[in-house]
Amino acid sequence: MTLHDIGEKRLLLWLGKYFPGMERGVIVSNTHDAAVVRVSGNVAIKTDTMVITKSIPGITPEHIGYKAGVAVLSDFAAIGATPKYATLSISAPRKMTFSDFRLVCSGVRRSLARANVLVVGGDLSEASDLSVSISLIGKGSQRSMTRSGSKPGDLIAVSRPFGLEPYGLKVLAERLPRGPLEREAVRRFLFPKPELTYGKLLSTLDFVHACTDSSDGLLISIDNLLNRSLDASLEHLPAAGALLKSGMDKETVASLVSSGGEEYVLVFSYDQRRDSELVRALRKVGRRRIVVGRFVNGRGIVRDAARKGKPVDIRGWRQFES
Amino acid sequence: MTLHDIGEKRLLLWLGKYFPGMERGVIVSNTHDAAVVRVSGNVAIKTDTMVITKSIPGITPEHIGYKAGVAVLSDFAAIGATPKYATLSISAPRKMTFSDFRLVCSGVRRSLARANVLVVGGDLSEASDLSVSISLIGKGSQRSMTRSGSKPGDLIAVSRPFGLEPYGLKVLAERLPRGPLEREAVRRFLFPKPELTYGKLLSTLDFVHACTDSSDGLLISIDNLLNRSLDASLEHLPAAGALLKSGMDKETVASLVSSGGEEYVLVFSYDQRRDSELVRALRKVGRRRIVVGRFVNGRGIVRDAARKGKPVDIRGWRQFES
Numbered sequence: 001m002t003l004h005d006i007g008e009k010r011l012l013l014w015l016g017k018y019f020p021g022m023e024r025g026v027i028v029s030n031t032h033d034a035a036v037v038r039v040s041g042n043v044a045i046k047t048d049t050m051v052i053t054k055s056i057p058g059i060t061p062e063h064i065g066y067k068a069g070v071a072v073l074s075d076f077a078a079i080g081a082t083p084k085y086a087t088l089s090i091s092a093p094r095k096m097t098f099s100d101f102r103l104v105c106s107g108v109r110r111s112l113a114r115a116n117v118l119v120v121g122g123d124l125s126e127a128s129d130l131s132v133s134i135s136l137i138g139k140g141s142q143r144s145m146t147r148s149g150s151k152p153g154d155l156i157a158v159s160r161p162f163g164l165e166p167y168g169l170k171v172l173a174e175r176l177p178r179g180p181l182e183r184e185a186v187r188r189f190l191f192p193k194p195e196l197t198y199g200k201l202l203s204t205l206d207f208v209h210a211c212t213d214s215s216d217g218l219l220i221s222i223d224n225l226l227n228r229s230l231d232a233s234l235e236h237l238p239a240a241g242a243l244l245k246s247g248m249d250k251e252t253v254a255s256l257v258s259s260g261g262e263e264y265v266l267v268f269s270y271d272q273r274r275d276s277e278l279v280r281a282l283r284k285v286g287r288r289r290i291v292v293g294r295f296v297n298g299r300g301i302v303r304d305a306a307r308k309g310k311p312v313d314i315r316g317w318r319q320f321e322s
Numbered sequence: 323m324t325l326h327d328i329g330e331k332r333l334l335l336w337l338g339k340y341f342p343g344m345e346r347g348v349i350v351s352n353t354h355d356a357a358v359v360r361v362s363g364n365v366a367i368k369t370d371t372m373v374i375t376k377s378i379p380g381i382t383p384e385h386i387g388y389k390a391g392v393a394v395l396s397d398f399a400a401i402g403a404t405p406k407y408a409t410l411s412i413s414a415p416r417k418m419t420f421s422d423f424r425l426v427c428s429g430v431r432r433s434l435a436r437a438n439v440l441v442v443g444g445d446l447s448e449a450s451d452l453s454v455s456i457s458l459i460g461k462g463s464q465r466s467m468t469r470s471g472s473k474p475g476d477l478i479a480v481s482r483p484f485g486l487e488p489y490g491l492k493v494l495a496e497r498l499p500r501g502p503l504e505r506e507a508v509r510r511f512l513f514p515k516p517e518l519t520y521g522k523l524l525s526t527l528d529f530v531h532a533c534t535d536s537s538d539g540l541l542i543s544i545d546n547l548l549n550r551s552l553d554a555s556l557e558h559l560p561a562a563g564a565l566l567k568s569g570m571d572k573e574t575v576a577s578l579v580s581s582g583g584e585e586y587v588l589v590f591s592y593d594q595r596r597d598s599e600l601v602r603a604l605r606k607v608g609r610r611r612i613v614v615g616r617f618v619n620g621r622g623i624v625r626d627a628a629r630k631g632k633p634v635d636i637r638g639w640r641q642f643e644s
Contacts, residue, residue, distance in 0.1 A: 008641040032469045033400035033534055034368035036462035043365055045442065046356035047409035047457050051449040078355035087369035089455050094642045125373040126641050128450035133411050135369050135457035140358035147354045212355055319330035319448050320416045 003101060004094035008124055011101070018105055019088070019119035035120035037085045042140035044081035048072035049133035058172040061100040061130070063190045065107025068132035071215060073115050073194035074264040078213040080141035080203025083196070085120045086112055087135045091127035104132060115196055141203040145211040145268070147224050152297045154209055154269040156225070156232060157278075157289040159198045161240040162218050163253060164188045166260020181246050192264045198287055199266055205281060211268040217261040218292070219314045222302055225269060231298025234312060235305040238290040259315040269295060325423060326416035330446055333423070340427055341410070341441035357442035359407045364462035366403035370394035371455035380494040383422040383452070385512045387429025390454035393537060395437050395516035396586040400535040402463035402525025405518070407442045408434055409457045413449035426454060437518055463525040467533040467590070469546050474619045476531055476591040478547070478554060479600075479611040481520045483562040484540050485575060486510045488582020503568050514586045520609055521588055527603060533590035539583040540614070541636045544624055547591060553620025556634060557627040560612040581637040591617055 003011065050068040069086075076083045088108055092101060112119065117136065168189025171182045178186070195213070202208045214221040222232045239257045270278060272294065282288055293305065303309040325333065372390040398405045410430055414423060434441065439458065490511025493504045500508070517535070524530045536543040544554045561579045592600060594616065604610055615627065625631040 003642045007643045011642070033397040034366050034403060034458075036364050036366045036401065036403065036466045039361070039365045042358050043361045043459065044356050044358045045407065045409060045457070045459055047369075047411045047444055047455070049411040049413060049445055049447045049455060051413050051447040053448060053450065075355040079358065081356060081358065085367065087367060087457060089369045089371045091371060091373050091451075091453060121368055123370055124641050125371045125453070126375060127373040127453060128375065129413075131413060131447070131449060131453065133369070133371065133455045135367070135409060136356075137365065137367055137459055144358045319446050320325045320333070321329045 001098045002095050044140040045137050046075045047135040051129050051131040056173050061103035062107040065104040066111045069108050069111025070192050070194050072134045072136045074213040077195040077199030078211050079144045080199045082139045083115050083117045083136045084138040086117050088119050088122035089133040091125040091131040094126050145203050147212050149209040150225050150269040150295050154295045155272045155291050156269050156293045157291045158238050159195050159266040161238050162263050163243045163257040164240045165262040166256045195266045207271040207274040209269045214263050214265045214267050217259045219258050221267040223314050226300045228300050230295045232302045233305045234293040236292050238292050323420045324417050366460050366462040368397045369457040373451050373453040378495050383425035384429040387426040388433045391430050391433025392514050392516050394456045394458045396535040399517040399521035400533050401466045402521045403460050405437050405439045405458045405460040407459050408439050410441050410444035411455040413447040413453040416448050467525050469534050471531040472547050472591040472617045476617045477594045477613050478591050478615045479613045480560050481517050481588040483560045484585050485565045485579040486562045487584040488578045517588045529593040529596040531591045536585050536587045536589050539581040541580050543589040545636050548622045550622050552617045554624045555627045556615040558614050
């Protein structure tokens with residue numbers, strides 16, 4: 001049965017039941033023209049759209065829905081906000097099966113439910129590609145982190161190692177044979193974790209100066225934290241241990257770690273004098289920080305400390321380019 | 323110059339300048355991972371996505387952007403909410419020219435600026451079709467209107483006449499010769515007006531029981547206000563005077579008015595005993611209501627009063643079907 005067979009009206013009725021959305025704080029929900037919810041204090045808002053222009057074996061509609069949810073949750077993590085409600089806008093070809101459509105919704109529901117987010121509205125459109133757009137609103141933290149605010153001397157750190165997630169994508173796209181490393185990498189790629197708790201903790205520490213999430217790769221994330229009077233000195237690639245132990249050649253590992261993307265790790269800067277304070281605060285929630293470099297006076301360039309400060313070629317995922 | 327030539331990073335920088343978004347109530351704006359804004363009281367939220375799967379002569383990218391803005395503003399009008407901030411998500415083919423892309427943005431900016439809405443975030447994706455998705459947040463009214471709540475005996479009214487807007491689409495799609503009527507119809511189709519003031523006024527009147535906006539046509543809108551124990555008796559088609567005077571055959575006019583869509587008119591129900599009170603309240607803001615029928619006990623059917631209550635064939639725009 002296709003979306004064309006079922007038609008918009010019945011799909012919307014089905015969606016209204018699938019995402020009930022009438023719970024705490026919801027005043028008007030998703031079977032009406034717009035939703036009304038209660039949010040106290042500052043309101044955080046973000047939209048993220050995932051468009052599927054080509055299919056990759058092993059990536060099901062459920063994974064697509066799941067990852068679309070994680071992508072926008074991860075943006076909230078980067079500013080330290082608490083997500084509460086979402087609207088879901090799905091565009092799909094009319095010949096898409098209802099069973100695939102339901103899988104997309106199931107993926108969205110699974111990822112948003114992990115963060116206790118209620119879907120309170122949305123819409124459906126016909127399109128050539130499958131596209132899942134999620135808008136999140138929630139509570140801004142007391143002190144919202146942004147991409148700007150880094151200072152010369154700040155350390156640059158990440159919330160967990162890089163590289164496995166893009167390797168998972170490579171395994172799927174190139175149909176590589178799967179050992180334990182490949183299976184783990186694929187799992188990480190298909191079900192990435194947003195760093196909501198980590199981000200909220202960082203936002204309580206006034207010596208954390210800037211933060212972003214790394215969906216487009218480590219180097220692009222560091223570049224996003226730069227301004228015209230700062231350079232970043234990259235001193236350490238935070239490669240996942242499993243990759244280092246795998247016997248994979250060094251260059252491939254470096255490329256996955258620096259430019260692979262898909263990790264949804266937090267990349268942030270903070271006052272180097274408060275490092276031990278940060279480590280203690282993170283230890284309390286069972287986490288750590290991996291220092292990858294530092295900001296210095298400069299003019300907006302990422303430099304490789306191991307190569308005498310040579311500018312690094314910023315690669316990674318960019319829309320319209322890759 | 324195409325989007326591919328420019329690349330995502332430069333497009334996002336351009337967007338950040340085009341939609342500055344750092345004004346009243348904005349704490350974190352659109353060059354960061356998510357935005358943070360101040361909204362007091364209940365928060366209204368709505369997403370609407372417009373996907374362009376085929377091009378129609380005379381509809382420019384600017385019109386598409388403009389209409390995408392109106393569509394979501396109109397949803398806010400239907401619940402009586404006040405829009406404040408928006409996120410804008412654009413998906414487009416990489417071969418789209420920057421000049422067309424800028425026109426889309428200019429249309430969005432024009433329609434949102436009319437309602438004093440600030441764009442505070444969004445994202446870009448590559449896709450086969452042009453698609454403009456706008457999420458709006460704002461202040462819910464004291465008493466949010468919904469689609470449910472109509473009672474037997476309620477009058478059904480609309481905020482202005484129907485039919486010109488869909489005729490404008492027909493003129494463009496079928497390249498009809500243009501007299502004054504056609505020019506006016508095209509103008510109305512390309513630059514529809516959301517009923518924000520009208521909707522806000524209705525939300526202050528406790529005898530208005532339900533409300534929706536009519537983007538998909540009059541009959542579908544009335545159908546959206548029904549429930550299983552109500553029928554709608556349609557007594558009058560609210561045709562635009564210019565259509566009636568045009569000499570167009572009656573059936574074409576009736577079809578445009580009842581099922582054409584594209585009007586963004588409010589369709590609402592209210593206690594018939596308070597009709598004169600409604601008329602007075604509307605007169606103060608220079609507006610009127612056009613009564614089109616009434617709700618009676620029933621089982622969810624729209625009936626034609628002129629044909630002894632025969633059920634009406636509900637036509638109009640439905641995604642995946644038309």
